[in-house]
Amino acid sequence: MKAKLYLFLFFIACSGFQLNAQDKTDKTNDFFDNEETIALGKVSLEILGEIKNPGKVDFSKLQKHSVIVKEAILKNNKDTFVGAYRYDGYSLYDIMNLYAIKDKPNEFNSVINYFLEIENAKGEKTVVSWGEIYYPNHRHEILVATDVMRIIPSKTKELWTLPTEPKLVVAGDIVTERNISSPTKIIIRSYPKNIPDKKGLKPLYSESFKIFDNDKEIAVIKDYPKADFEIYPCVFYGRGRGIHGIDKFKGIKVKDFLVRYFPENVNNIKNAVLLISAPDGFRAVYTYSEIFNRNDQSELLLIDLGRNDNGGCFKCFPAGDFFSDRAIKAINEIYFMNVK
Numbered sequence: 001m002k003a004k005l006y007l008f009l010f011f012i013a014c015s016g017f018q019l020n021a022q023d024k025t026d027k028t029n030d031f032f033d034n035e036e037t038i039a040l041g042k043v044s045l046e047i048l049g050e051i052k053n054p055g056k057v058d059f060s061k062l063q064k065h066s067v068i069v070k071e072a073i074l075k076n077n078k079d080t081f082v083g084a085y086r087y088d089g090y091s092l093y094d095i096m097n098l099y100a101i102k103d104k105p106n107e108f109n110s111v112i113n114y115f116l117e118i119e120n121a122k123g124e125k126t127v128v129s130w131g132e133i134y135y136p137n138h139r140h141e142i143l144v145a146t147d148v149m150r151i152i153p154s155k156t157k158e159l160w161t162l163p164t165e166p167k168l169v170v171a172g173d174i175v176t177e178r179n180i181s182s183p184t185k186i187i188i189r190s191y192p193k194n195i196p197d198k199k200g201l202k203p204l205y206s207e208s209f210k211i212f213d214n215d216k217e218i219a220v221i222k223d224y225p226k227a228d229f230e231i232y233p234c235v236f237y238g239r240g241r242g243i244h245g246i247d248k249f250k251g252i253k254v255k256d257f258l259v260r261y262f263p264e265n266v267n268n269i270k271n272a273v274l275l276i277s278a279p280d281g282f283r284a285v286y287t288y289s290e291i292f293n294r295n296d297q298s299e300l301l302l303i304d305l306g307r308n309d310n311g312g313c314f315k316c317f318p319a320g321d322f323f324s325d326r327a328i329k330a331i332n333e334i335y336f337m338n339v340k
Contacts, residue, residue: 117339120182128178269288313330
């Protein structure tokens with residue numbers, strides 16, 4: 001009798017587990033557990049580059065995270081919808097937390113000067129900045145996905161095509177060209193530009209800034225570009241100095257005036273990075289995608305601070321960042337590089 005009871009309880013427990021894993025009857029309020037979760041296979045990932053401890057990632061030390069994504073690609077220069085999915089996998093936030101960047105005692109040595117070059121066995125590459133992994137308001141939104149679930153419309157029942165292998169998933173992108181399949185290698189790089197470090201430079205001011213395509217100067221911006229203003233309220237908080245104040249930042253989208261020089265295309269979305277620097281050598285790396293291809297309406301703004309000796313005249317404000325560190329003031333140079 002006891003054996004039958006244990007068997008009955010076993011089946012009840014199994015049924016409960018399946019219900020939690022896949023809620024076909026919509027008994028919970030979660031819209032993102034209604035379909036079957038499909039395993040995409042195991043991941044083997046090697047970390048190389050400017051780090052102290054290169055090697056293979058030990059995924060047994062990491063927990064999985066989930067992101068929800070509406071995927072689209074550029075097809076014939078038009079945004080084309082692919083499907084909506086929930087992805088489960090290991091975040092770059094956790095993965096890169098296992099590795100330490102090499103010290104550069106005689107150079108600008110901030111982590112915001114670094115980016116990741118991510119590659120798969122087919123030779124496809126894409127880039128992710130260190131800043132968009134560790135500085136955003138929303139953490140763990142860039143995954144190496146190992147599982148997927150379709151998010152199926154309740155009325156149309158459209159079955160989006162499922163991926164068949166693990167993939168990089170950047171949940172913050174509108175056009176998801178950076179979502180390459182089966183990443184196998186990550187190379188940590190600093191932006192390859194030698195800019196003298198003049199920490200403490202006074203006065204700190206630049207009345208204009210130059211724009212470079214690689215090392216070729218292509219424009220000088222002296223007047224504040226004309227575009228629609230955005231206003232973002234913000235608690236402005238630095239990683240080192242803490243609270244700077246609570247303010248409203250008014251500026252124009254950086255992408256609105258840079259797009260004429262660096263147009264939106266697949267190659268730029270996947271492989272381009274920009275370096276924004278000031279006369280004192282302070283700088284920050286952004287990927288093209290996090291400036292031009294965001295889906296969170298938290299744009300990088302250009303702000304006119306006017307003529308003053310403490311950071312005038314132009315400043316960038318990364319609205320999507322928790323910390324203020326990538327808000328470069330007294331901008332004097334913007335470099336663009338396509339990583340090939």
